[in-house]
Amino acid sequence: MSTAIGPDAAAVPSVDDVPESQPIAWRHRHLLDVDRLSTDELDLIMRTTDAMREVLARPIAKVPALRGRAVTILFYEASTRTRVSFEVAAKNLSADVVNIAASTSSVVKGESLIDTVRTVEALGAQMLVMRHSSSGAPYLAADIFSGSVLNGGDGWHAHPTQALLDLYTMRERMPGGSLAGRKVVILGDLLHSRVARSNIWTLTAAGADLWLCGPATLVRGFEAWANRGAAGRRFHLTTSVDEALRDADVVMALRIQRERMAGGLLPSMREYAARYGLTRERLALARPDALVMHPGPMNEGVEIAPDVAAGPQSVITDQVTNGVAVRMAVLYLLAGTRVPS
Amino acid sequence: MTGPAVDLEISRAWLVDPAAGREGPGEIVVRDGVFEAVTWLSGAEADGIGPDGVVIAPGFVDFHVHLREPGNEDAETVATGLAAAAHGGFTTVCAMPNTDPALDEPGVLTQIRAAAAASGSPVELLAHGAVTAGRTGEQLAAIGELADAGVVGFSDDGAPVRSATILRSALAYAGALGLPIVDHAEDASLTGGAEANDGYVATVLGLRGWPTAAEVAAVGRDLAVLADVVRDVPGARLHLTHLSTAGALDLVRAAKAAGLPVTCDVTPHHLGLTDEWLAGARRWAWEAGDDPWSDGALVGPPYDPSLRVNPPLRGRGDAAACLAALLDGTADAVATDHAPHTEVDKAVEFGLASNGISGLETALGILLAAVDAGRLPLLRAIGALTTGPMTLLAGRSRREAAGLVEGTAADLVVFDRSASWAVTPESLASRGKNSPLIGTELRGRVLLTVAGGRIAYEAPDA
Numbered sequence: 020m021s022t023a024i025g026p027d028a029a030a031v032p033s034v035d036d037v038p039e040s041q042p043i044a045w046r047h048r049h050l051l052d053v054d055r056l057s058t059d060e061l062d063l064i065m066r067t068t069d070a071m072r073e074v075l076a077r078p079i080a081k082v083p084a085l086r087g088r089a090v091t092i093l094f095y096e097a098s099t100r101t102r103v104s105f106e107v108a109a110k111n112l113s114a115d116v117v118n119i120a121a122s123t124s125s126v127v128k129g130e131s132l133i134d135t136v137r138t139v140e141a142l143g144a145q146m147l148v149m150r151h152s153s154s155g156a157p158y159l160a161a162d163i164f165s166g167s168v169l170n171g172g173d174g175w176h177a178h179p180t181q182a183l184l185d186l187y188t189m190r191e192r193m194p195g196g197s198l199a200g201r202k203v204v205i206l207g208d209l210l211h212s213r214v215a216r217s218n219i220w221t222l223t224a225a226g227a228d229l230w231l232c233g234p235a236t237l238v239r240g241f242e243a244w245a246n247r248g249a250a251g252r253r254f255h256l257t258t259s260v261d262e263a264l265r266d267a268d269v270v271m272a273l274r275i276q277r278e279r280m281a282g283g284l285l286p287s288m289r290e291y292a293a294r295y296g297l298t299r300e301r302l303a304l305a306r307p308d309a310l311v312m313h314p315g316p317m318n319e320g321v322e323i324a325p326d327v328a329a330g331p332q333s334v335i336t337d338q339v340t341n342g343v344a345v346r347m348a349v350l351y352l353l354a355g356t357r358v359p360s
Numbered sequence: 361m362t363g364p365a366v367d368l369e370i371s372r373a374w375l376v377d378p379a380a381g382r383e384g385p386g387e388i389v390v391r392d393g394v395f396e397a398v399t400w401l402s403g404a405e406a407d408g409i410g411p412d413g414v415v416i417a418p419g420f421v422d423f424h425v426h427l428r429e430p431g432n433e434d435a436e437t438v439a440t441g442l443a444a445a446a447h448g449g450f451t452t453v454c455a456m457p458n459t460d461p462a463l464d465e466p467g468v469l470t471q472i473r474a475a476a477a478a479s480g481s482p483v484e485l486l487a488h489g490a491v492t493a494g495r496t497g498e499q500l501a502a503i504g505e506l507a508d509a510g511v512v513g514f515s516d517d518g519a520p521v522r523s524a525t526i527l528r529s530a531l532a533y534a535g536a537l538g539l540p541i542v543d544h545a546e547d548a549s550l551t552g553g554a555e556a557n558d559g560y561v562a563t564v565l566g567l568r569g570w571p572t573a574a575e576v577a578a579v580g581r582d583l584a585v586l587a588d589v590v591r592d593v594p595g596a597r598l599h600l601t602h603l604s605t606a607g608a609l610d611l612v613r614a615a616k617a618a619g620l621p622v623t624c625d626v627t628p629h630h631l632g633l634t635d636e637w638l639a640g641a642r643r644w645a646w647e648a649g650d651d652p653w654s655d656g657a658l659v660g661p662p663y664d665p666s667l668r669v670n671p672p673l674r675g676r677g678d679a680a681a682c683l684a685a686l687l688d689g690t691a692d693a694v695a696t697d698h699a700p701h702t703e704v705d706k707a708v709e710f711g712l713a714s715n716g717i718s719g720l721e722t723a724l725g726i727l728l729a730a731v732d733a734g735r736l737p738l739l740r741a742i743g744a745l746t747t748g749p750m751t752l753l754a755g756r757s758r759r760e761a762a763g764l765v766e767g768t769a770a771d772l773v774v775f776d777r778s779a780s781w782a783v784t785p786e787s788l789a790s791r792g793k794n795s796p797l798i799g800t801e802l803r804g805r806v807l808l809t810v811a812g813g814r815i816a817y818e819a820p821d822a
Contacts, residue, residue, distance in 0.1 A: 054564075054653065131704070131707070131708055132708065132709060133707055133708075151709065153709035153710065153711045153712060154555075154565060154566040154567050154663070154710065154711065155565065155566075155567075155662060155663030155709065155710045155711075156709045156710075158661060158662055158663045159663070159665075159707075159708070159709060159710075162661065173566070174566050174567075174711070175566030175567075175568075176565055176566030176567075177566065213566060216564070216566055240558065240559070240560075240562070240563035240569060241563060243559060243560040243563060244560060244563050244564060247560060247650060247651045247654070
């Protein structure tokens with residue numbers, strides 16, 4: 020889908036102003052997935068993130084853009100990194116932030132998601148950031164919430180802001196700021212990964228030569244996607260880590276969870292580490308300046324060796340910093356959304 | 361309670377009578393609830409009468425519905441379920457026994473028969489008994505008593521008969537009484553936590569995959585057990601309900617060719633809809649392409665919980681196999697698996713939503729869409745709703761045949777293929793508004809349903 024953003028498409032948003040004053044219209048009320056974002060829209064998010072990075076570099080890293088707006092962060096799954104990142108992002112924009120962790124709310128008493136969202140709205144929320152273990156849950160919330168819903172991760176389905184911060188981090192480090200033709204590898208448990216699914220959309224949109232790699236049990240189902248290349252975007256799939264890593268420009272390792280052993284998907288963590296762990300020896304197959312990424316939290320010594328995670332090629336802490344800027348950008352854009360009537 | 365016997369004359373309509381193997385221009389006269397005259401027109405009299413207008417067919421028979429009473433009357437009652445049946449053109453329905461308590465002894469059957477009588481609906485209510493007591497899969501239910509009380513089969517539907525040993529006993533015990541075991545074929549060890557047909561759409565949407573192998577493996581087991589039992593109990597019969605996969609239908613095709621006493625049905629939703637609806641596509645299975653993300657098909661919201669159903673909506677190859685099985689007779693009938701649910705059970709996260717589609721009122725519309733698309737002859741579509749399931753009832757219906765037969769009590773449906781109707785929550789008589797077709801228009805508006813010679817449904821402006 021291509022959305023015409025207008026003649027000002029190259030303009031940099033002036034994020035010190037209120038979002039509604041922007042000359043560039045953002046046309047989506049919610050950010051639920053990245054599958055239907057056009058390349059123009061991705062570029063706008065990247066430029067807005069540039070502006071937010073500039074804000075973060077100021078002595079007082081705060082702008083009044085979202086002053087008086089109520090942002091509720093509703094997380095049904097444990098998370099520190101993403102929740103805090105959204106909270107810092109919203110506060111940097113001067114929004115009023117309320118945090119609800121599902122374990123401490125009436126959710127445990129059996130209140131439905133719809134009731135919870137209605138309650139949050141009645142309490143004044145205008146923007147809702149939510150994380151949920153059930154794929155598609157944010158769509159249910161968006162159906163009844165009168166403001167904007169930002170998907171902070173749903174089941175195995177999508178993690179839009181993670182994919183956007185990954186894209187930003189990669190573009191920032193690539194000569195010319197372009198991923199076109201660059202070999203990007205996502206390594207590990209794809210089956211259960213919302214990060215991988217969202218990255219498929221954004222990285223193929225950015226023109227990357229995308230490779231997915233993992234043990235056969237954890238890449239199952241992606242063959243059909245790779246071959247179809249949904250919306251004309253193809254990628255490669257392999258169980259051979261050597262084939263995947265050879266001459267790669269970017270290597271992103273995904274977290275392996277211990278539950279996968281119980282499900283009969285992996286023999287052992289040890290075997291996974293030996294066959295698929297991102298070690299220094301394996302990384303040597305990639306280009307010498309290849310970036311090392313990980314969405315966190317890491318199992319060091321399993322999917323990534325500690326010396327690789329902390330090594331000179333690692334941009335893992337950049338991902339965290341850029342995460343705040345990207346989330347400021349999408350909060351800002353959604354706050355100024357002009358949905359075509 | 362029930363209305364008076366009807367007098368009715370309809371001239372210049374398109375008659376479809378699968379029992380007679382014929383369709384064409386004709387007229388019917390019903391006097392005092394009995395077909396007095398069924399006249400086929402020809403020559404000049406038939407001029408201008410086509411199959412695209414008003415159609416008269418025998419009343420439909422549904423071998424598989426859930427009426428939720430007793431125990432879950434918020435979702436459906438016998439009365440609302442029979443009203444939904446009549447609105448869908450059905451004059452005979454067979455209720456599944458997964459009520460609360462389960463229909464595992466004759467008392468519950470007495471109770472729902474009383475509810476049907478109290479409803480005043482002339483639609484015929486038949487029932488399946490449970491295979492096992494409490495549907496727990498452990499001990500046989502009161503199969504003999506239920507047979508005496510008039511059930512039409514035995515099923516633990518909602519769940520498969522998990523133990524092959526129990527299945528073997530049940531096939532033998534019920535078979536000796538001339539009744540089929542109706543199995544929901546699912547190997548549950550392959551479907552723990554499953555949400556959507558294992559495949560491209562589920563992968564992209566991040567839904568837990570529900571492999572076709574779960575059905576194929578279960579059907580393979582069932583057929584092996586049947587072959588074993590039938591050697592000693594020639595009356596043993598197996599009916600496989602709501603088959604959804606090409607693999608399972610191929611097994612049934614081969615088993616029938618080998619002479620095994622097996623029958624099966626497919627649902628309207630498994631032949632008409634595919635898993636791409638979960639992503640937001642809203643086109644018929646025969647219109648589906650390779651990739652809804654590429655061809656502009658995603659026009660609706662994704663993750664609509666009304667699409668969550670067991671077995672799940674499959675890919676277009678499996679949907680085409682369901683249609684092909686109807687065409688070549690591998691599938692004996694279309695059954696709706698009408699599964700009404702409350703909004704409380706459906707307006708939740710996709711993975712938490714109850715399985716099931718409210719289907720009695722949209723079955724005809726889906727089949728007519730296949731007819732309109734040239735995928736299914738009208739006579740076969742109607743046969744799958746009438747003579748096919750009537751054969752499964754093996755004489756246990758009050759009806760002598762599912763046909764337009766002079767001198768018999770009138771069970772008929774009149775629908776207009778040139779008229780569309782909007783599927784809305786208000787338009788459905790069922791309490792279960794969980795239809796993925798809500799918001800769409802279906803061709804083939806039912807104008808009149810007559811059951812047992814009495815009016816069961818009449819369109820408000822007909």
